[in-house]
Amino acid sequence: MTSIRKSPGDPSSASGCGLPVVPGFRAGGIHCGIKKDQKKDLVLLTSDPPARVAGLFTRNLFKAAPVLISQARVRSGRCKAVLINSGNANACTGEAGHQDAVAMSRWAAKALGIEEESILVASTGVVGERLPLARIRRALPALLRSLHPEGLVEASEAIRTTDRFAKSLCRQSVIGGKEVTLFGMAKGAGMICPNLATLLAFFLTDLNAPVAALRRLLKTGVEGSFNRIDVDGDASTNDTVLLLANGMAGNRSARPGTHEFEAFADLLFPFMDELASMIVQDGEGATKVVEIRIRAARSKADAKTLAYKLANSPLVKTSFYGEDINWGRLMVALGCAGPLLQPDKMDIFYDGVQVVRRGISAGKRQETLAKKVLRKDRFTLTIDLQVGKGNHSVVTSDLTHAYVTLNASYRT
Numbered sequence: 001m002t003s004i005r006k007s008p009g010d011p012s013s014a015s016g017c018g019l020p021v022v023p024g025f026r027a028g029g030i031h032c033g034i035k036k037d038q039k040k041d042l043v044l045l046t047s048d049p050p051a052r053v054a055g056l057f058t059r060n061l062f063k064a065a066p067v068l069i070s071q072a073r074v075r076s077g078r079c080k081a082v083l084i085n086s087g088n089a090n091a092c093t094g095e096a097g098h099q100d101a102v103a104m105s106r107w108a109a110k111a112l113g114i115e116e117e118s119i120l121v122a123s124t125g126v127v128g129e130r131l132p133l134a135r136i137r138r139a140l141p142a143l144l145r146s147l148h149p150e151g152l153v154e155a156s157e158a159i160r161t162t163d164r165f166a167k168s169l170c171r172q173s174v175i176g177g178k179e180v181t182l183f184g185m186a187k188g189a190g191m192i193c194p195n196l197a198t199l200l201a202f203f204l205t206d207l208n209a210p211v212a213a214l215r216r217l218l219k220t221g222v223e224g225s226f227n228r229i230d231v232d233g234d235a236s237t238n239d240t241v242l243l244l245a246n247g248m249a250g251n252r253s254a255r256p257g258t259h260e261f262e263a264f265a266d267l268l269f270p271f272m273d274e275l276a277s278m279i280v281q282d283g284e285g286a287t288k289v290v291e292i293r294i295r296a297a298r299s300k301a302d303a304k305t306l307a308y309k310l311a312n313s314p315l316v317k318t319s320f321y322g323e324d325i326n327w328g329r330l331m332v333a334l335g336c337a338g339p340l341l342q343p344d345k346m347d348i349f350y351d352g353v354q355v356v357r358r359g360i361s362a363g364k365r366q367e368t369l370a371k372k373v374l375r376k377d378r379f380t381l382t383i384d385l386q387v388g389k390g391n392h393s394v395v396t397s398d399l400t401h402a403y404v405t406l407n408a409s410y411r412t
Contacts, residue, residue, distance in 0.1 A: 019150040020170030022181045023206045023248040024048055028146030029158030032139030033132060034087035034125070040158030042136065043084040044108065044143050045202065050118065051244035053079035054214035056222055058239035064091035065101040066121040067238060073117055077211035079244055080118040082202065083108045085136065086159050086187070087125040091237040100131045111140050122240045124187060124200050125161050152204075156185035159200055163187050167278040169271055175263045178251040180207050182267055188236075188279040201226065201241045201275065206248035207264055213256055217268055218243045225272040229280050230311040230396045277395060286397035288320050293382045293393040302339035303392035306383070309337035310396075317399035323374040325367045327355050330383065345386040351379050 026046050034041040055074035057067050073079075083104055090097050101121050109116040123131075146154070156168040168185040188199035209217075222241055254260035280289050292310050297303035310316050313333040319326045327348055334341060348356035350370040355362050373379050 020152045020168070020183050021149045022152070022170075022183045022204045024051075024246040025152075025183075025204050025206075025244075026147040026149055027151035027155040028143055028148065029151065029154035029156075030139060030143050030146050032085075032143070033135035034085055039087075039160075040154060041085055041087045042139055042143055043082075043086075043155045043158045044147060045082040045084070045155065045204070045244075046112065046147060047080060047204075047244060047246045049246055049248070050078050050080045051204075051246040052077055052209065052211045052214055053120070053245075054211060054218045054243045055120070056218055056241045058236055060237050060239070062092060062237045064089050064123060064127075064238040065093060065098040066090055066123045067240060068098065069101050069105065070120040070122065070240060070242075073120055074242070076117065078118060079120055079242075080114045081108065081112060082120045082122065082242065082244075084122045084155075084159055084200070084202075085125075085131070086123075086161055088123060088129055088131050089125045089127045089236075089238050090123040090131050091127045093128065093130055097130060100133055103133060104131070104136060107137055107140055111144055120242065122200055122238070122242075124159065124236075124238050127237060152183055152185065156187075159185065159187040161187065161199075167275055169275060171267065171271060173263065173267045175207070175249070175254070175267075176251040176260045178249045180249045180251060180264065180267070181205060182207075182264075182271060184271055184275050186275045186279060199236050199239055201272075203241075203243045203268070203272075205243075205245045205264075207245045207254055207260075208247035208249060208251050209245050209254035209261070209264065213254055213261055214243050214245055216256055217261075217265060220265070221269050221272045224269060225276040226279075228394055229276050230308060230394055280395050280397050287377065287400060288398040289378045289395060290320055290397065291380045291393055291395050293380060293391070295382060295384045295391050296386045296388055297390035297392075298339060298385075298388035299390040300392055301390070302388075303390040304394075305339055306334055306337050306385075307392045307394040309333050310381070310383075311394045312396075314399055317396070320374065320398035321400050323371065325350070325355060325370050325374065327361075330381075331356075334383065340387075341385060342387055347384040347386070349380075349382040349384070350374060 029040045029043045031038050032042040057071050105119045156166040170183040172181050182205045184203045186201035292307050294303040294307045315329045343359040346359050350373040353370040355370050
């Protein structure tokens with residue numbers, strides 16, 4: 001596998017080796033006037049030949065207009081273009097907002113000379129406000145002129161809202177004797193919890209695969225990545241994840257059960273996990289990324305409940321930020337989460353440092369060692385319950401002053 005490029009501005013990024021290009025795809029990102037300060041806010045992705053597509057969407061009951069439209073259109077399994085705007089979610093805008101999203105896709109289809117049903121739409125930003133349709137329509141000619149094979153960098157920049165850095169990856173792998181390219185970009189920093197926990201993510205590949213394979217790959221990949229992260233426990237009205245494959249690589253069809261299918265899964269799943277980790281790293285005001293592992297619960301369902309109880313506890317998350325070995329907060333949160341526990345069996349570790357042994361303190365020396373772990377920007381918290389065989393893990397961030405400041409003035 002060859003890594004082509006990490007996202008510009010990603011603090012963990014290694015130096016890239018050229019701009020990401022996926023055969024058959026073009027992209028463009030421009031400023032149309034939704035955002036202030038001339039920041040890019042309108043994106044178009046196209047594929048020639050048409051791509052096969054799979055999609056997953058938010059489970060929030062207040063689904064944004066673009067989600068409802070794309071959810072219906074993605075069932076066809078075919079996509080020629082994706083139109084995306086940032087800075088305005090077009091959510092909770094009623095029938096007028098729905099018609100706005102339809103109008104956007106109709107104008108783009110006419111400009112591209114393709115059928116409207118082959119365009120998917122996505123939006124992200126402030127909830128409850130109408131889109132500035134006149135500005136978007138005026139900007140479409142410039143957006144089409146901006147399309148080029150190397151435009152994926154501009155696109156990943158233009159889908160940002162509160163993100164501190166753009167999140168994108170591009171990698172290649174030889175599958176069935178053919179070089180296959182995979183590009184992914186995501187945006188998200190707040191309103192992150194499972195169901196989906198992404199806000200927006202788009203994966204483009206030249207793999208030859210049927211729609212059924214893409215749907216299975218996307219569902220499995222999301223479950224192990226974007227549905228395993230948590231920043232603040234709120235799921236967006238606009239969460240959208242799309243996987244597009246146009247077949248340009250010319251490999252034998254990657255049907256489930258084939259070597260090609262398994263090889264692409266080996267490329268895609270770690271790729272998605274890395275992008276999901278970037279979202280937690282960029283959690284609004286976050287300074288730490290923490291993997292919470294629940295081990296030996298009575299069931300997997302119990303382990304999942306307990307993991308998310310800790311990931312969403314303001315007291316626990318602020319202790320991460322303050323680098324405070326206040327393991328009592330962990331005990332309090334777990335004890336009121338619901339699942340049955342036996343406190344006198346519980347062990348707690350920060351990385352490999354044990355601070356609780358069978359429900360009581362492992363000693364001050366262990367807490368001093370654990371304090372060094374909490375000073376790191378990434379660490380693992382393990383809760384071993386020793387009451388069953390249920391395991392689950394979730395990746396979360398700390399809760400900081402900056403999170404409060406940013407979200408207290410998001411619209412103003």
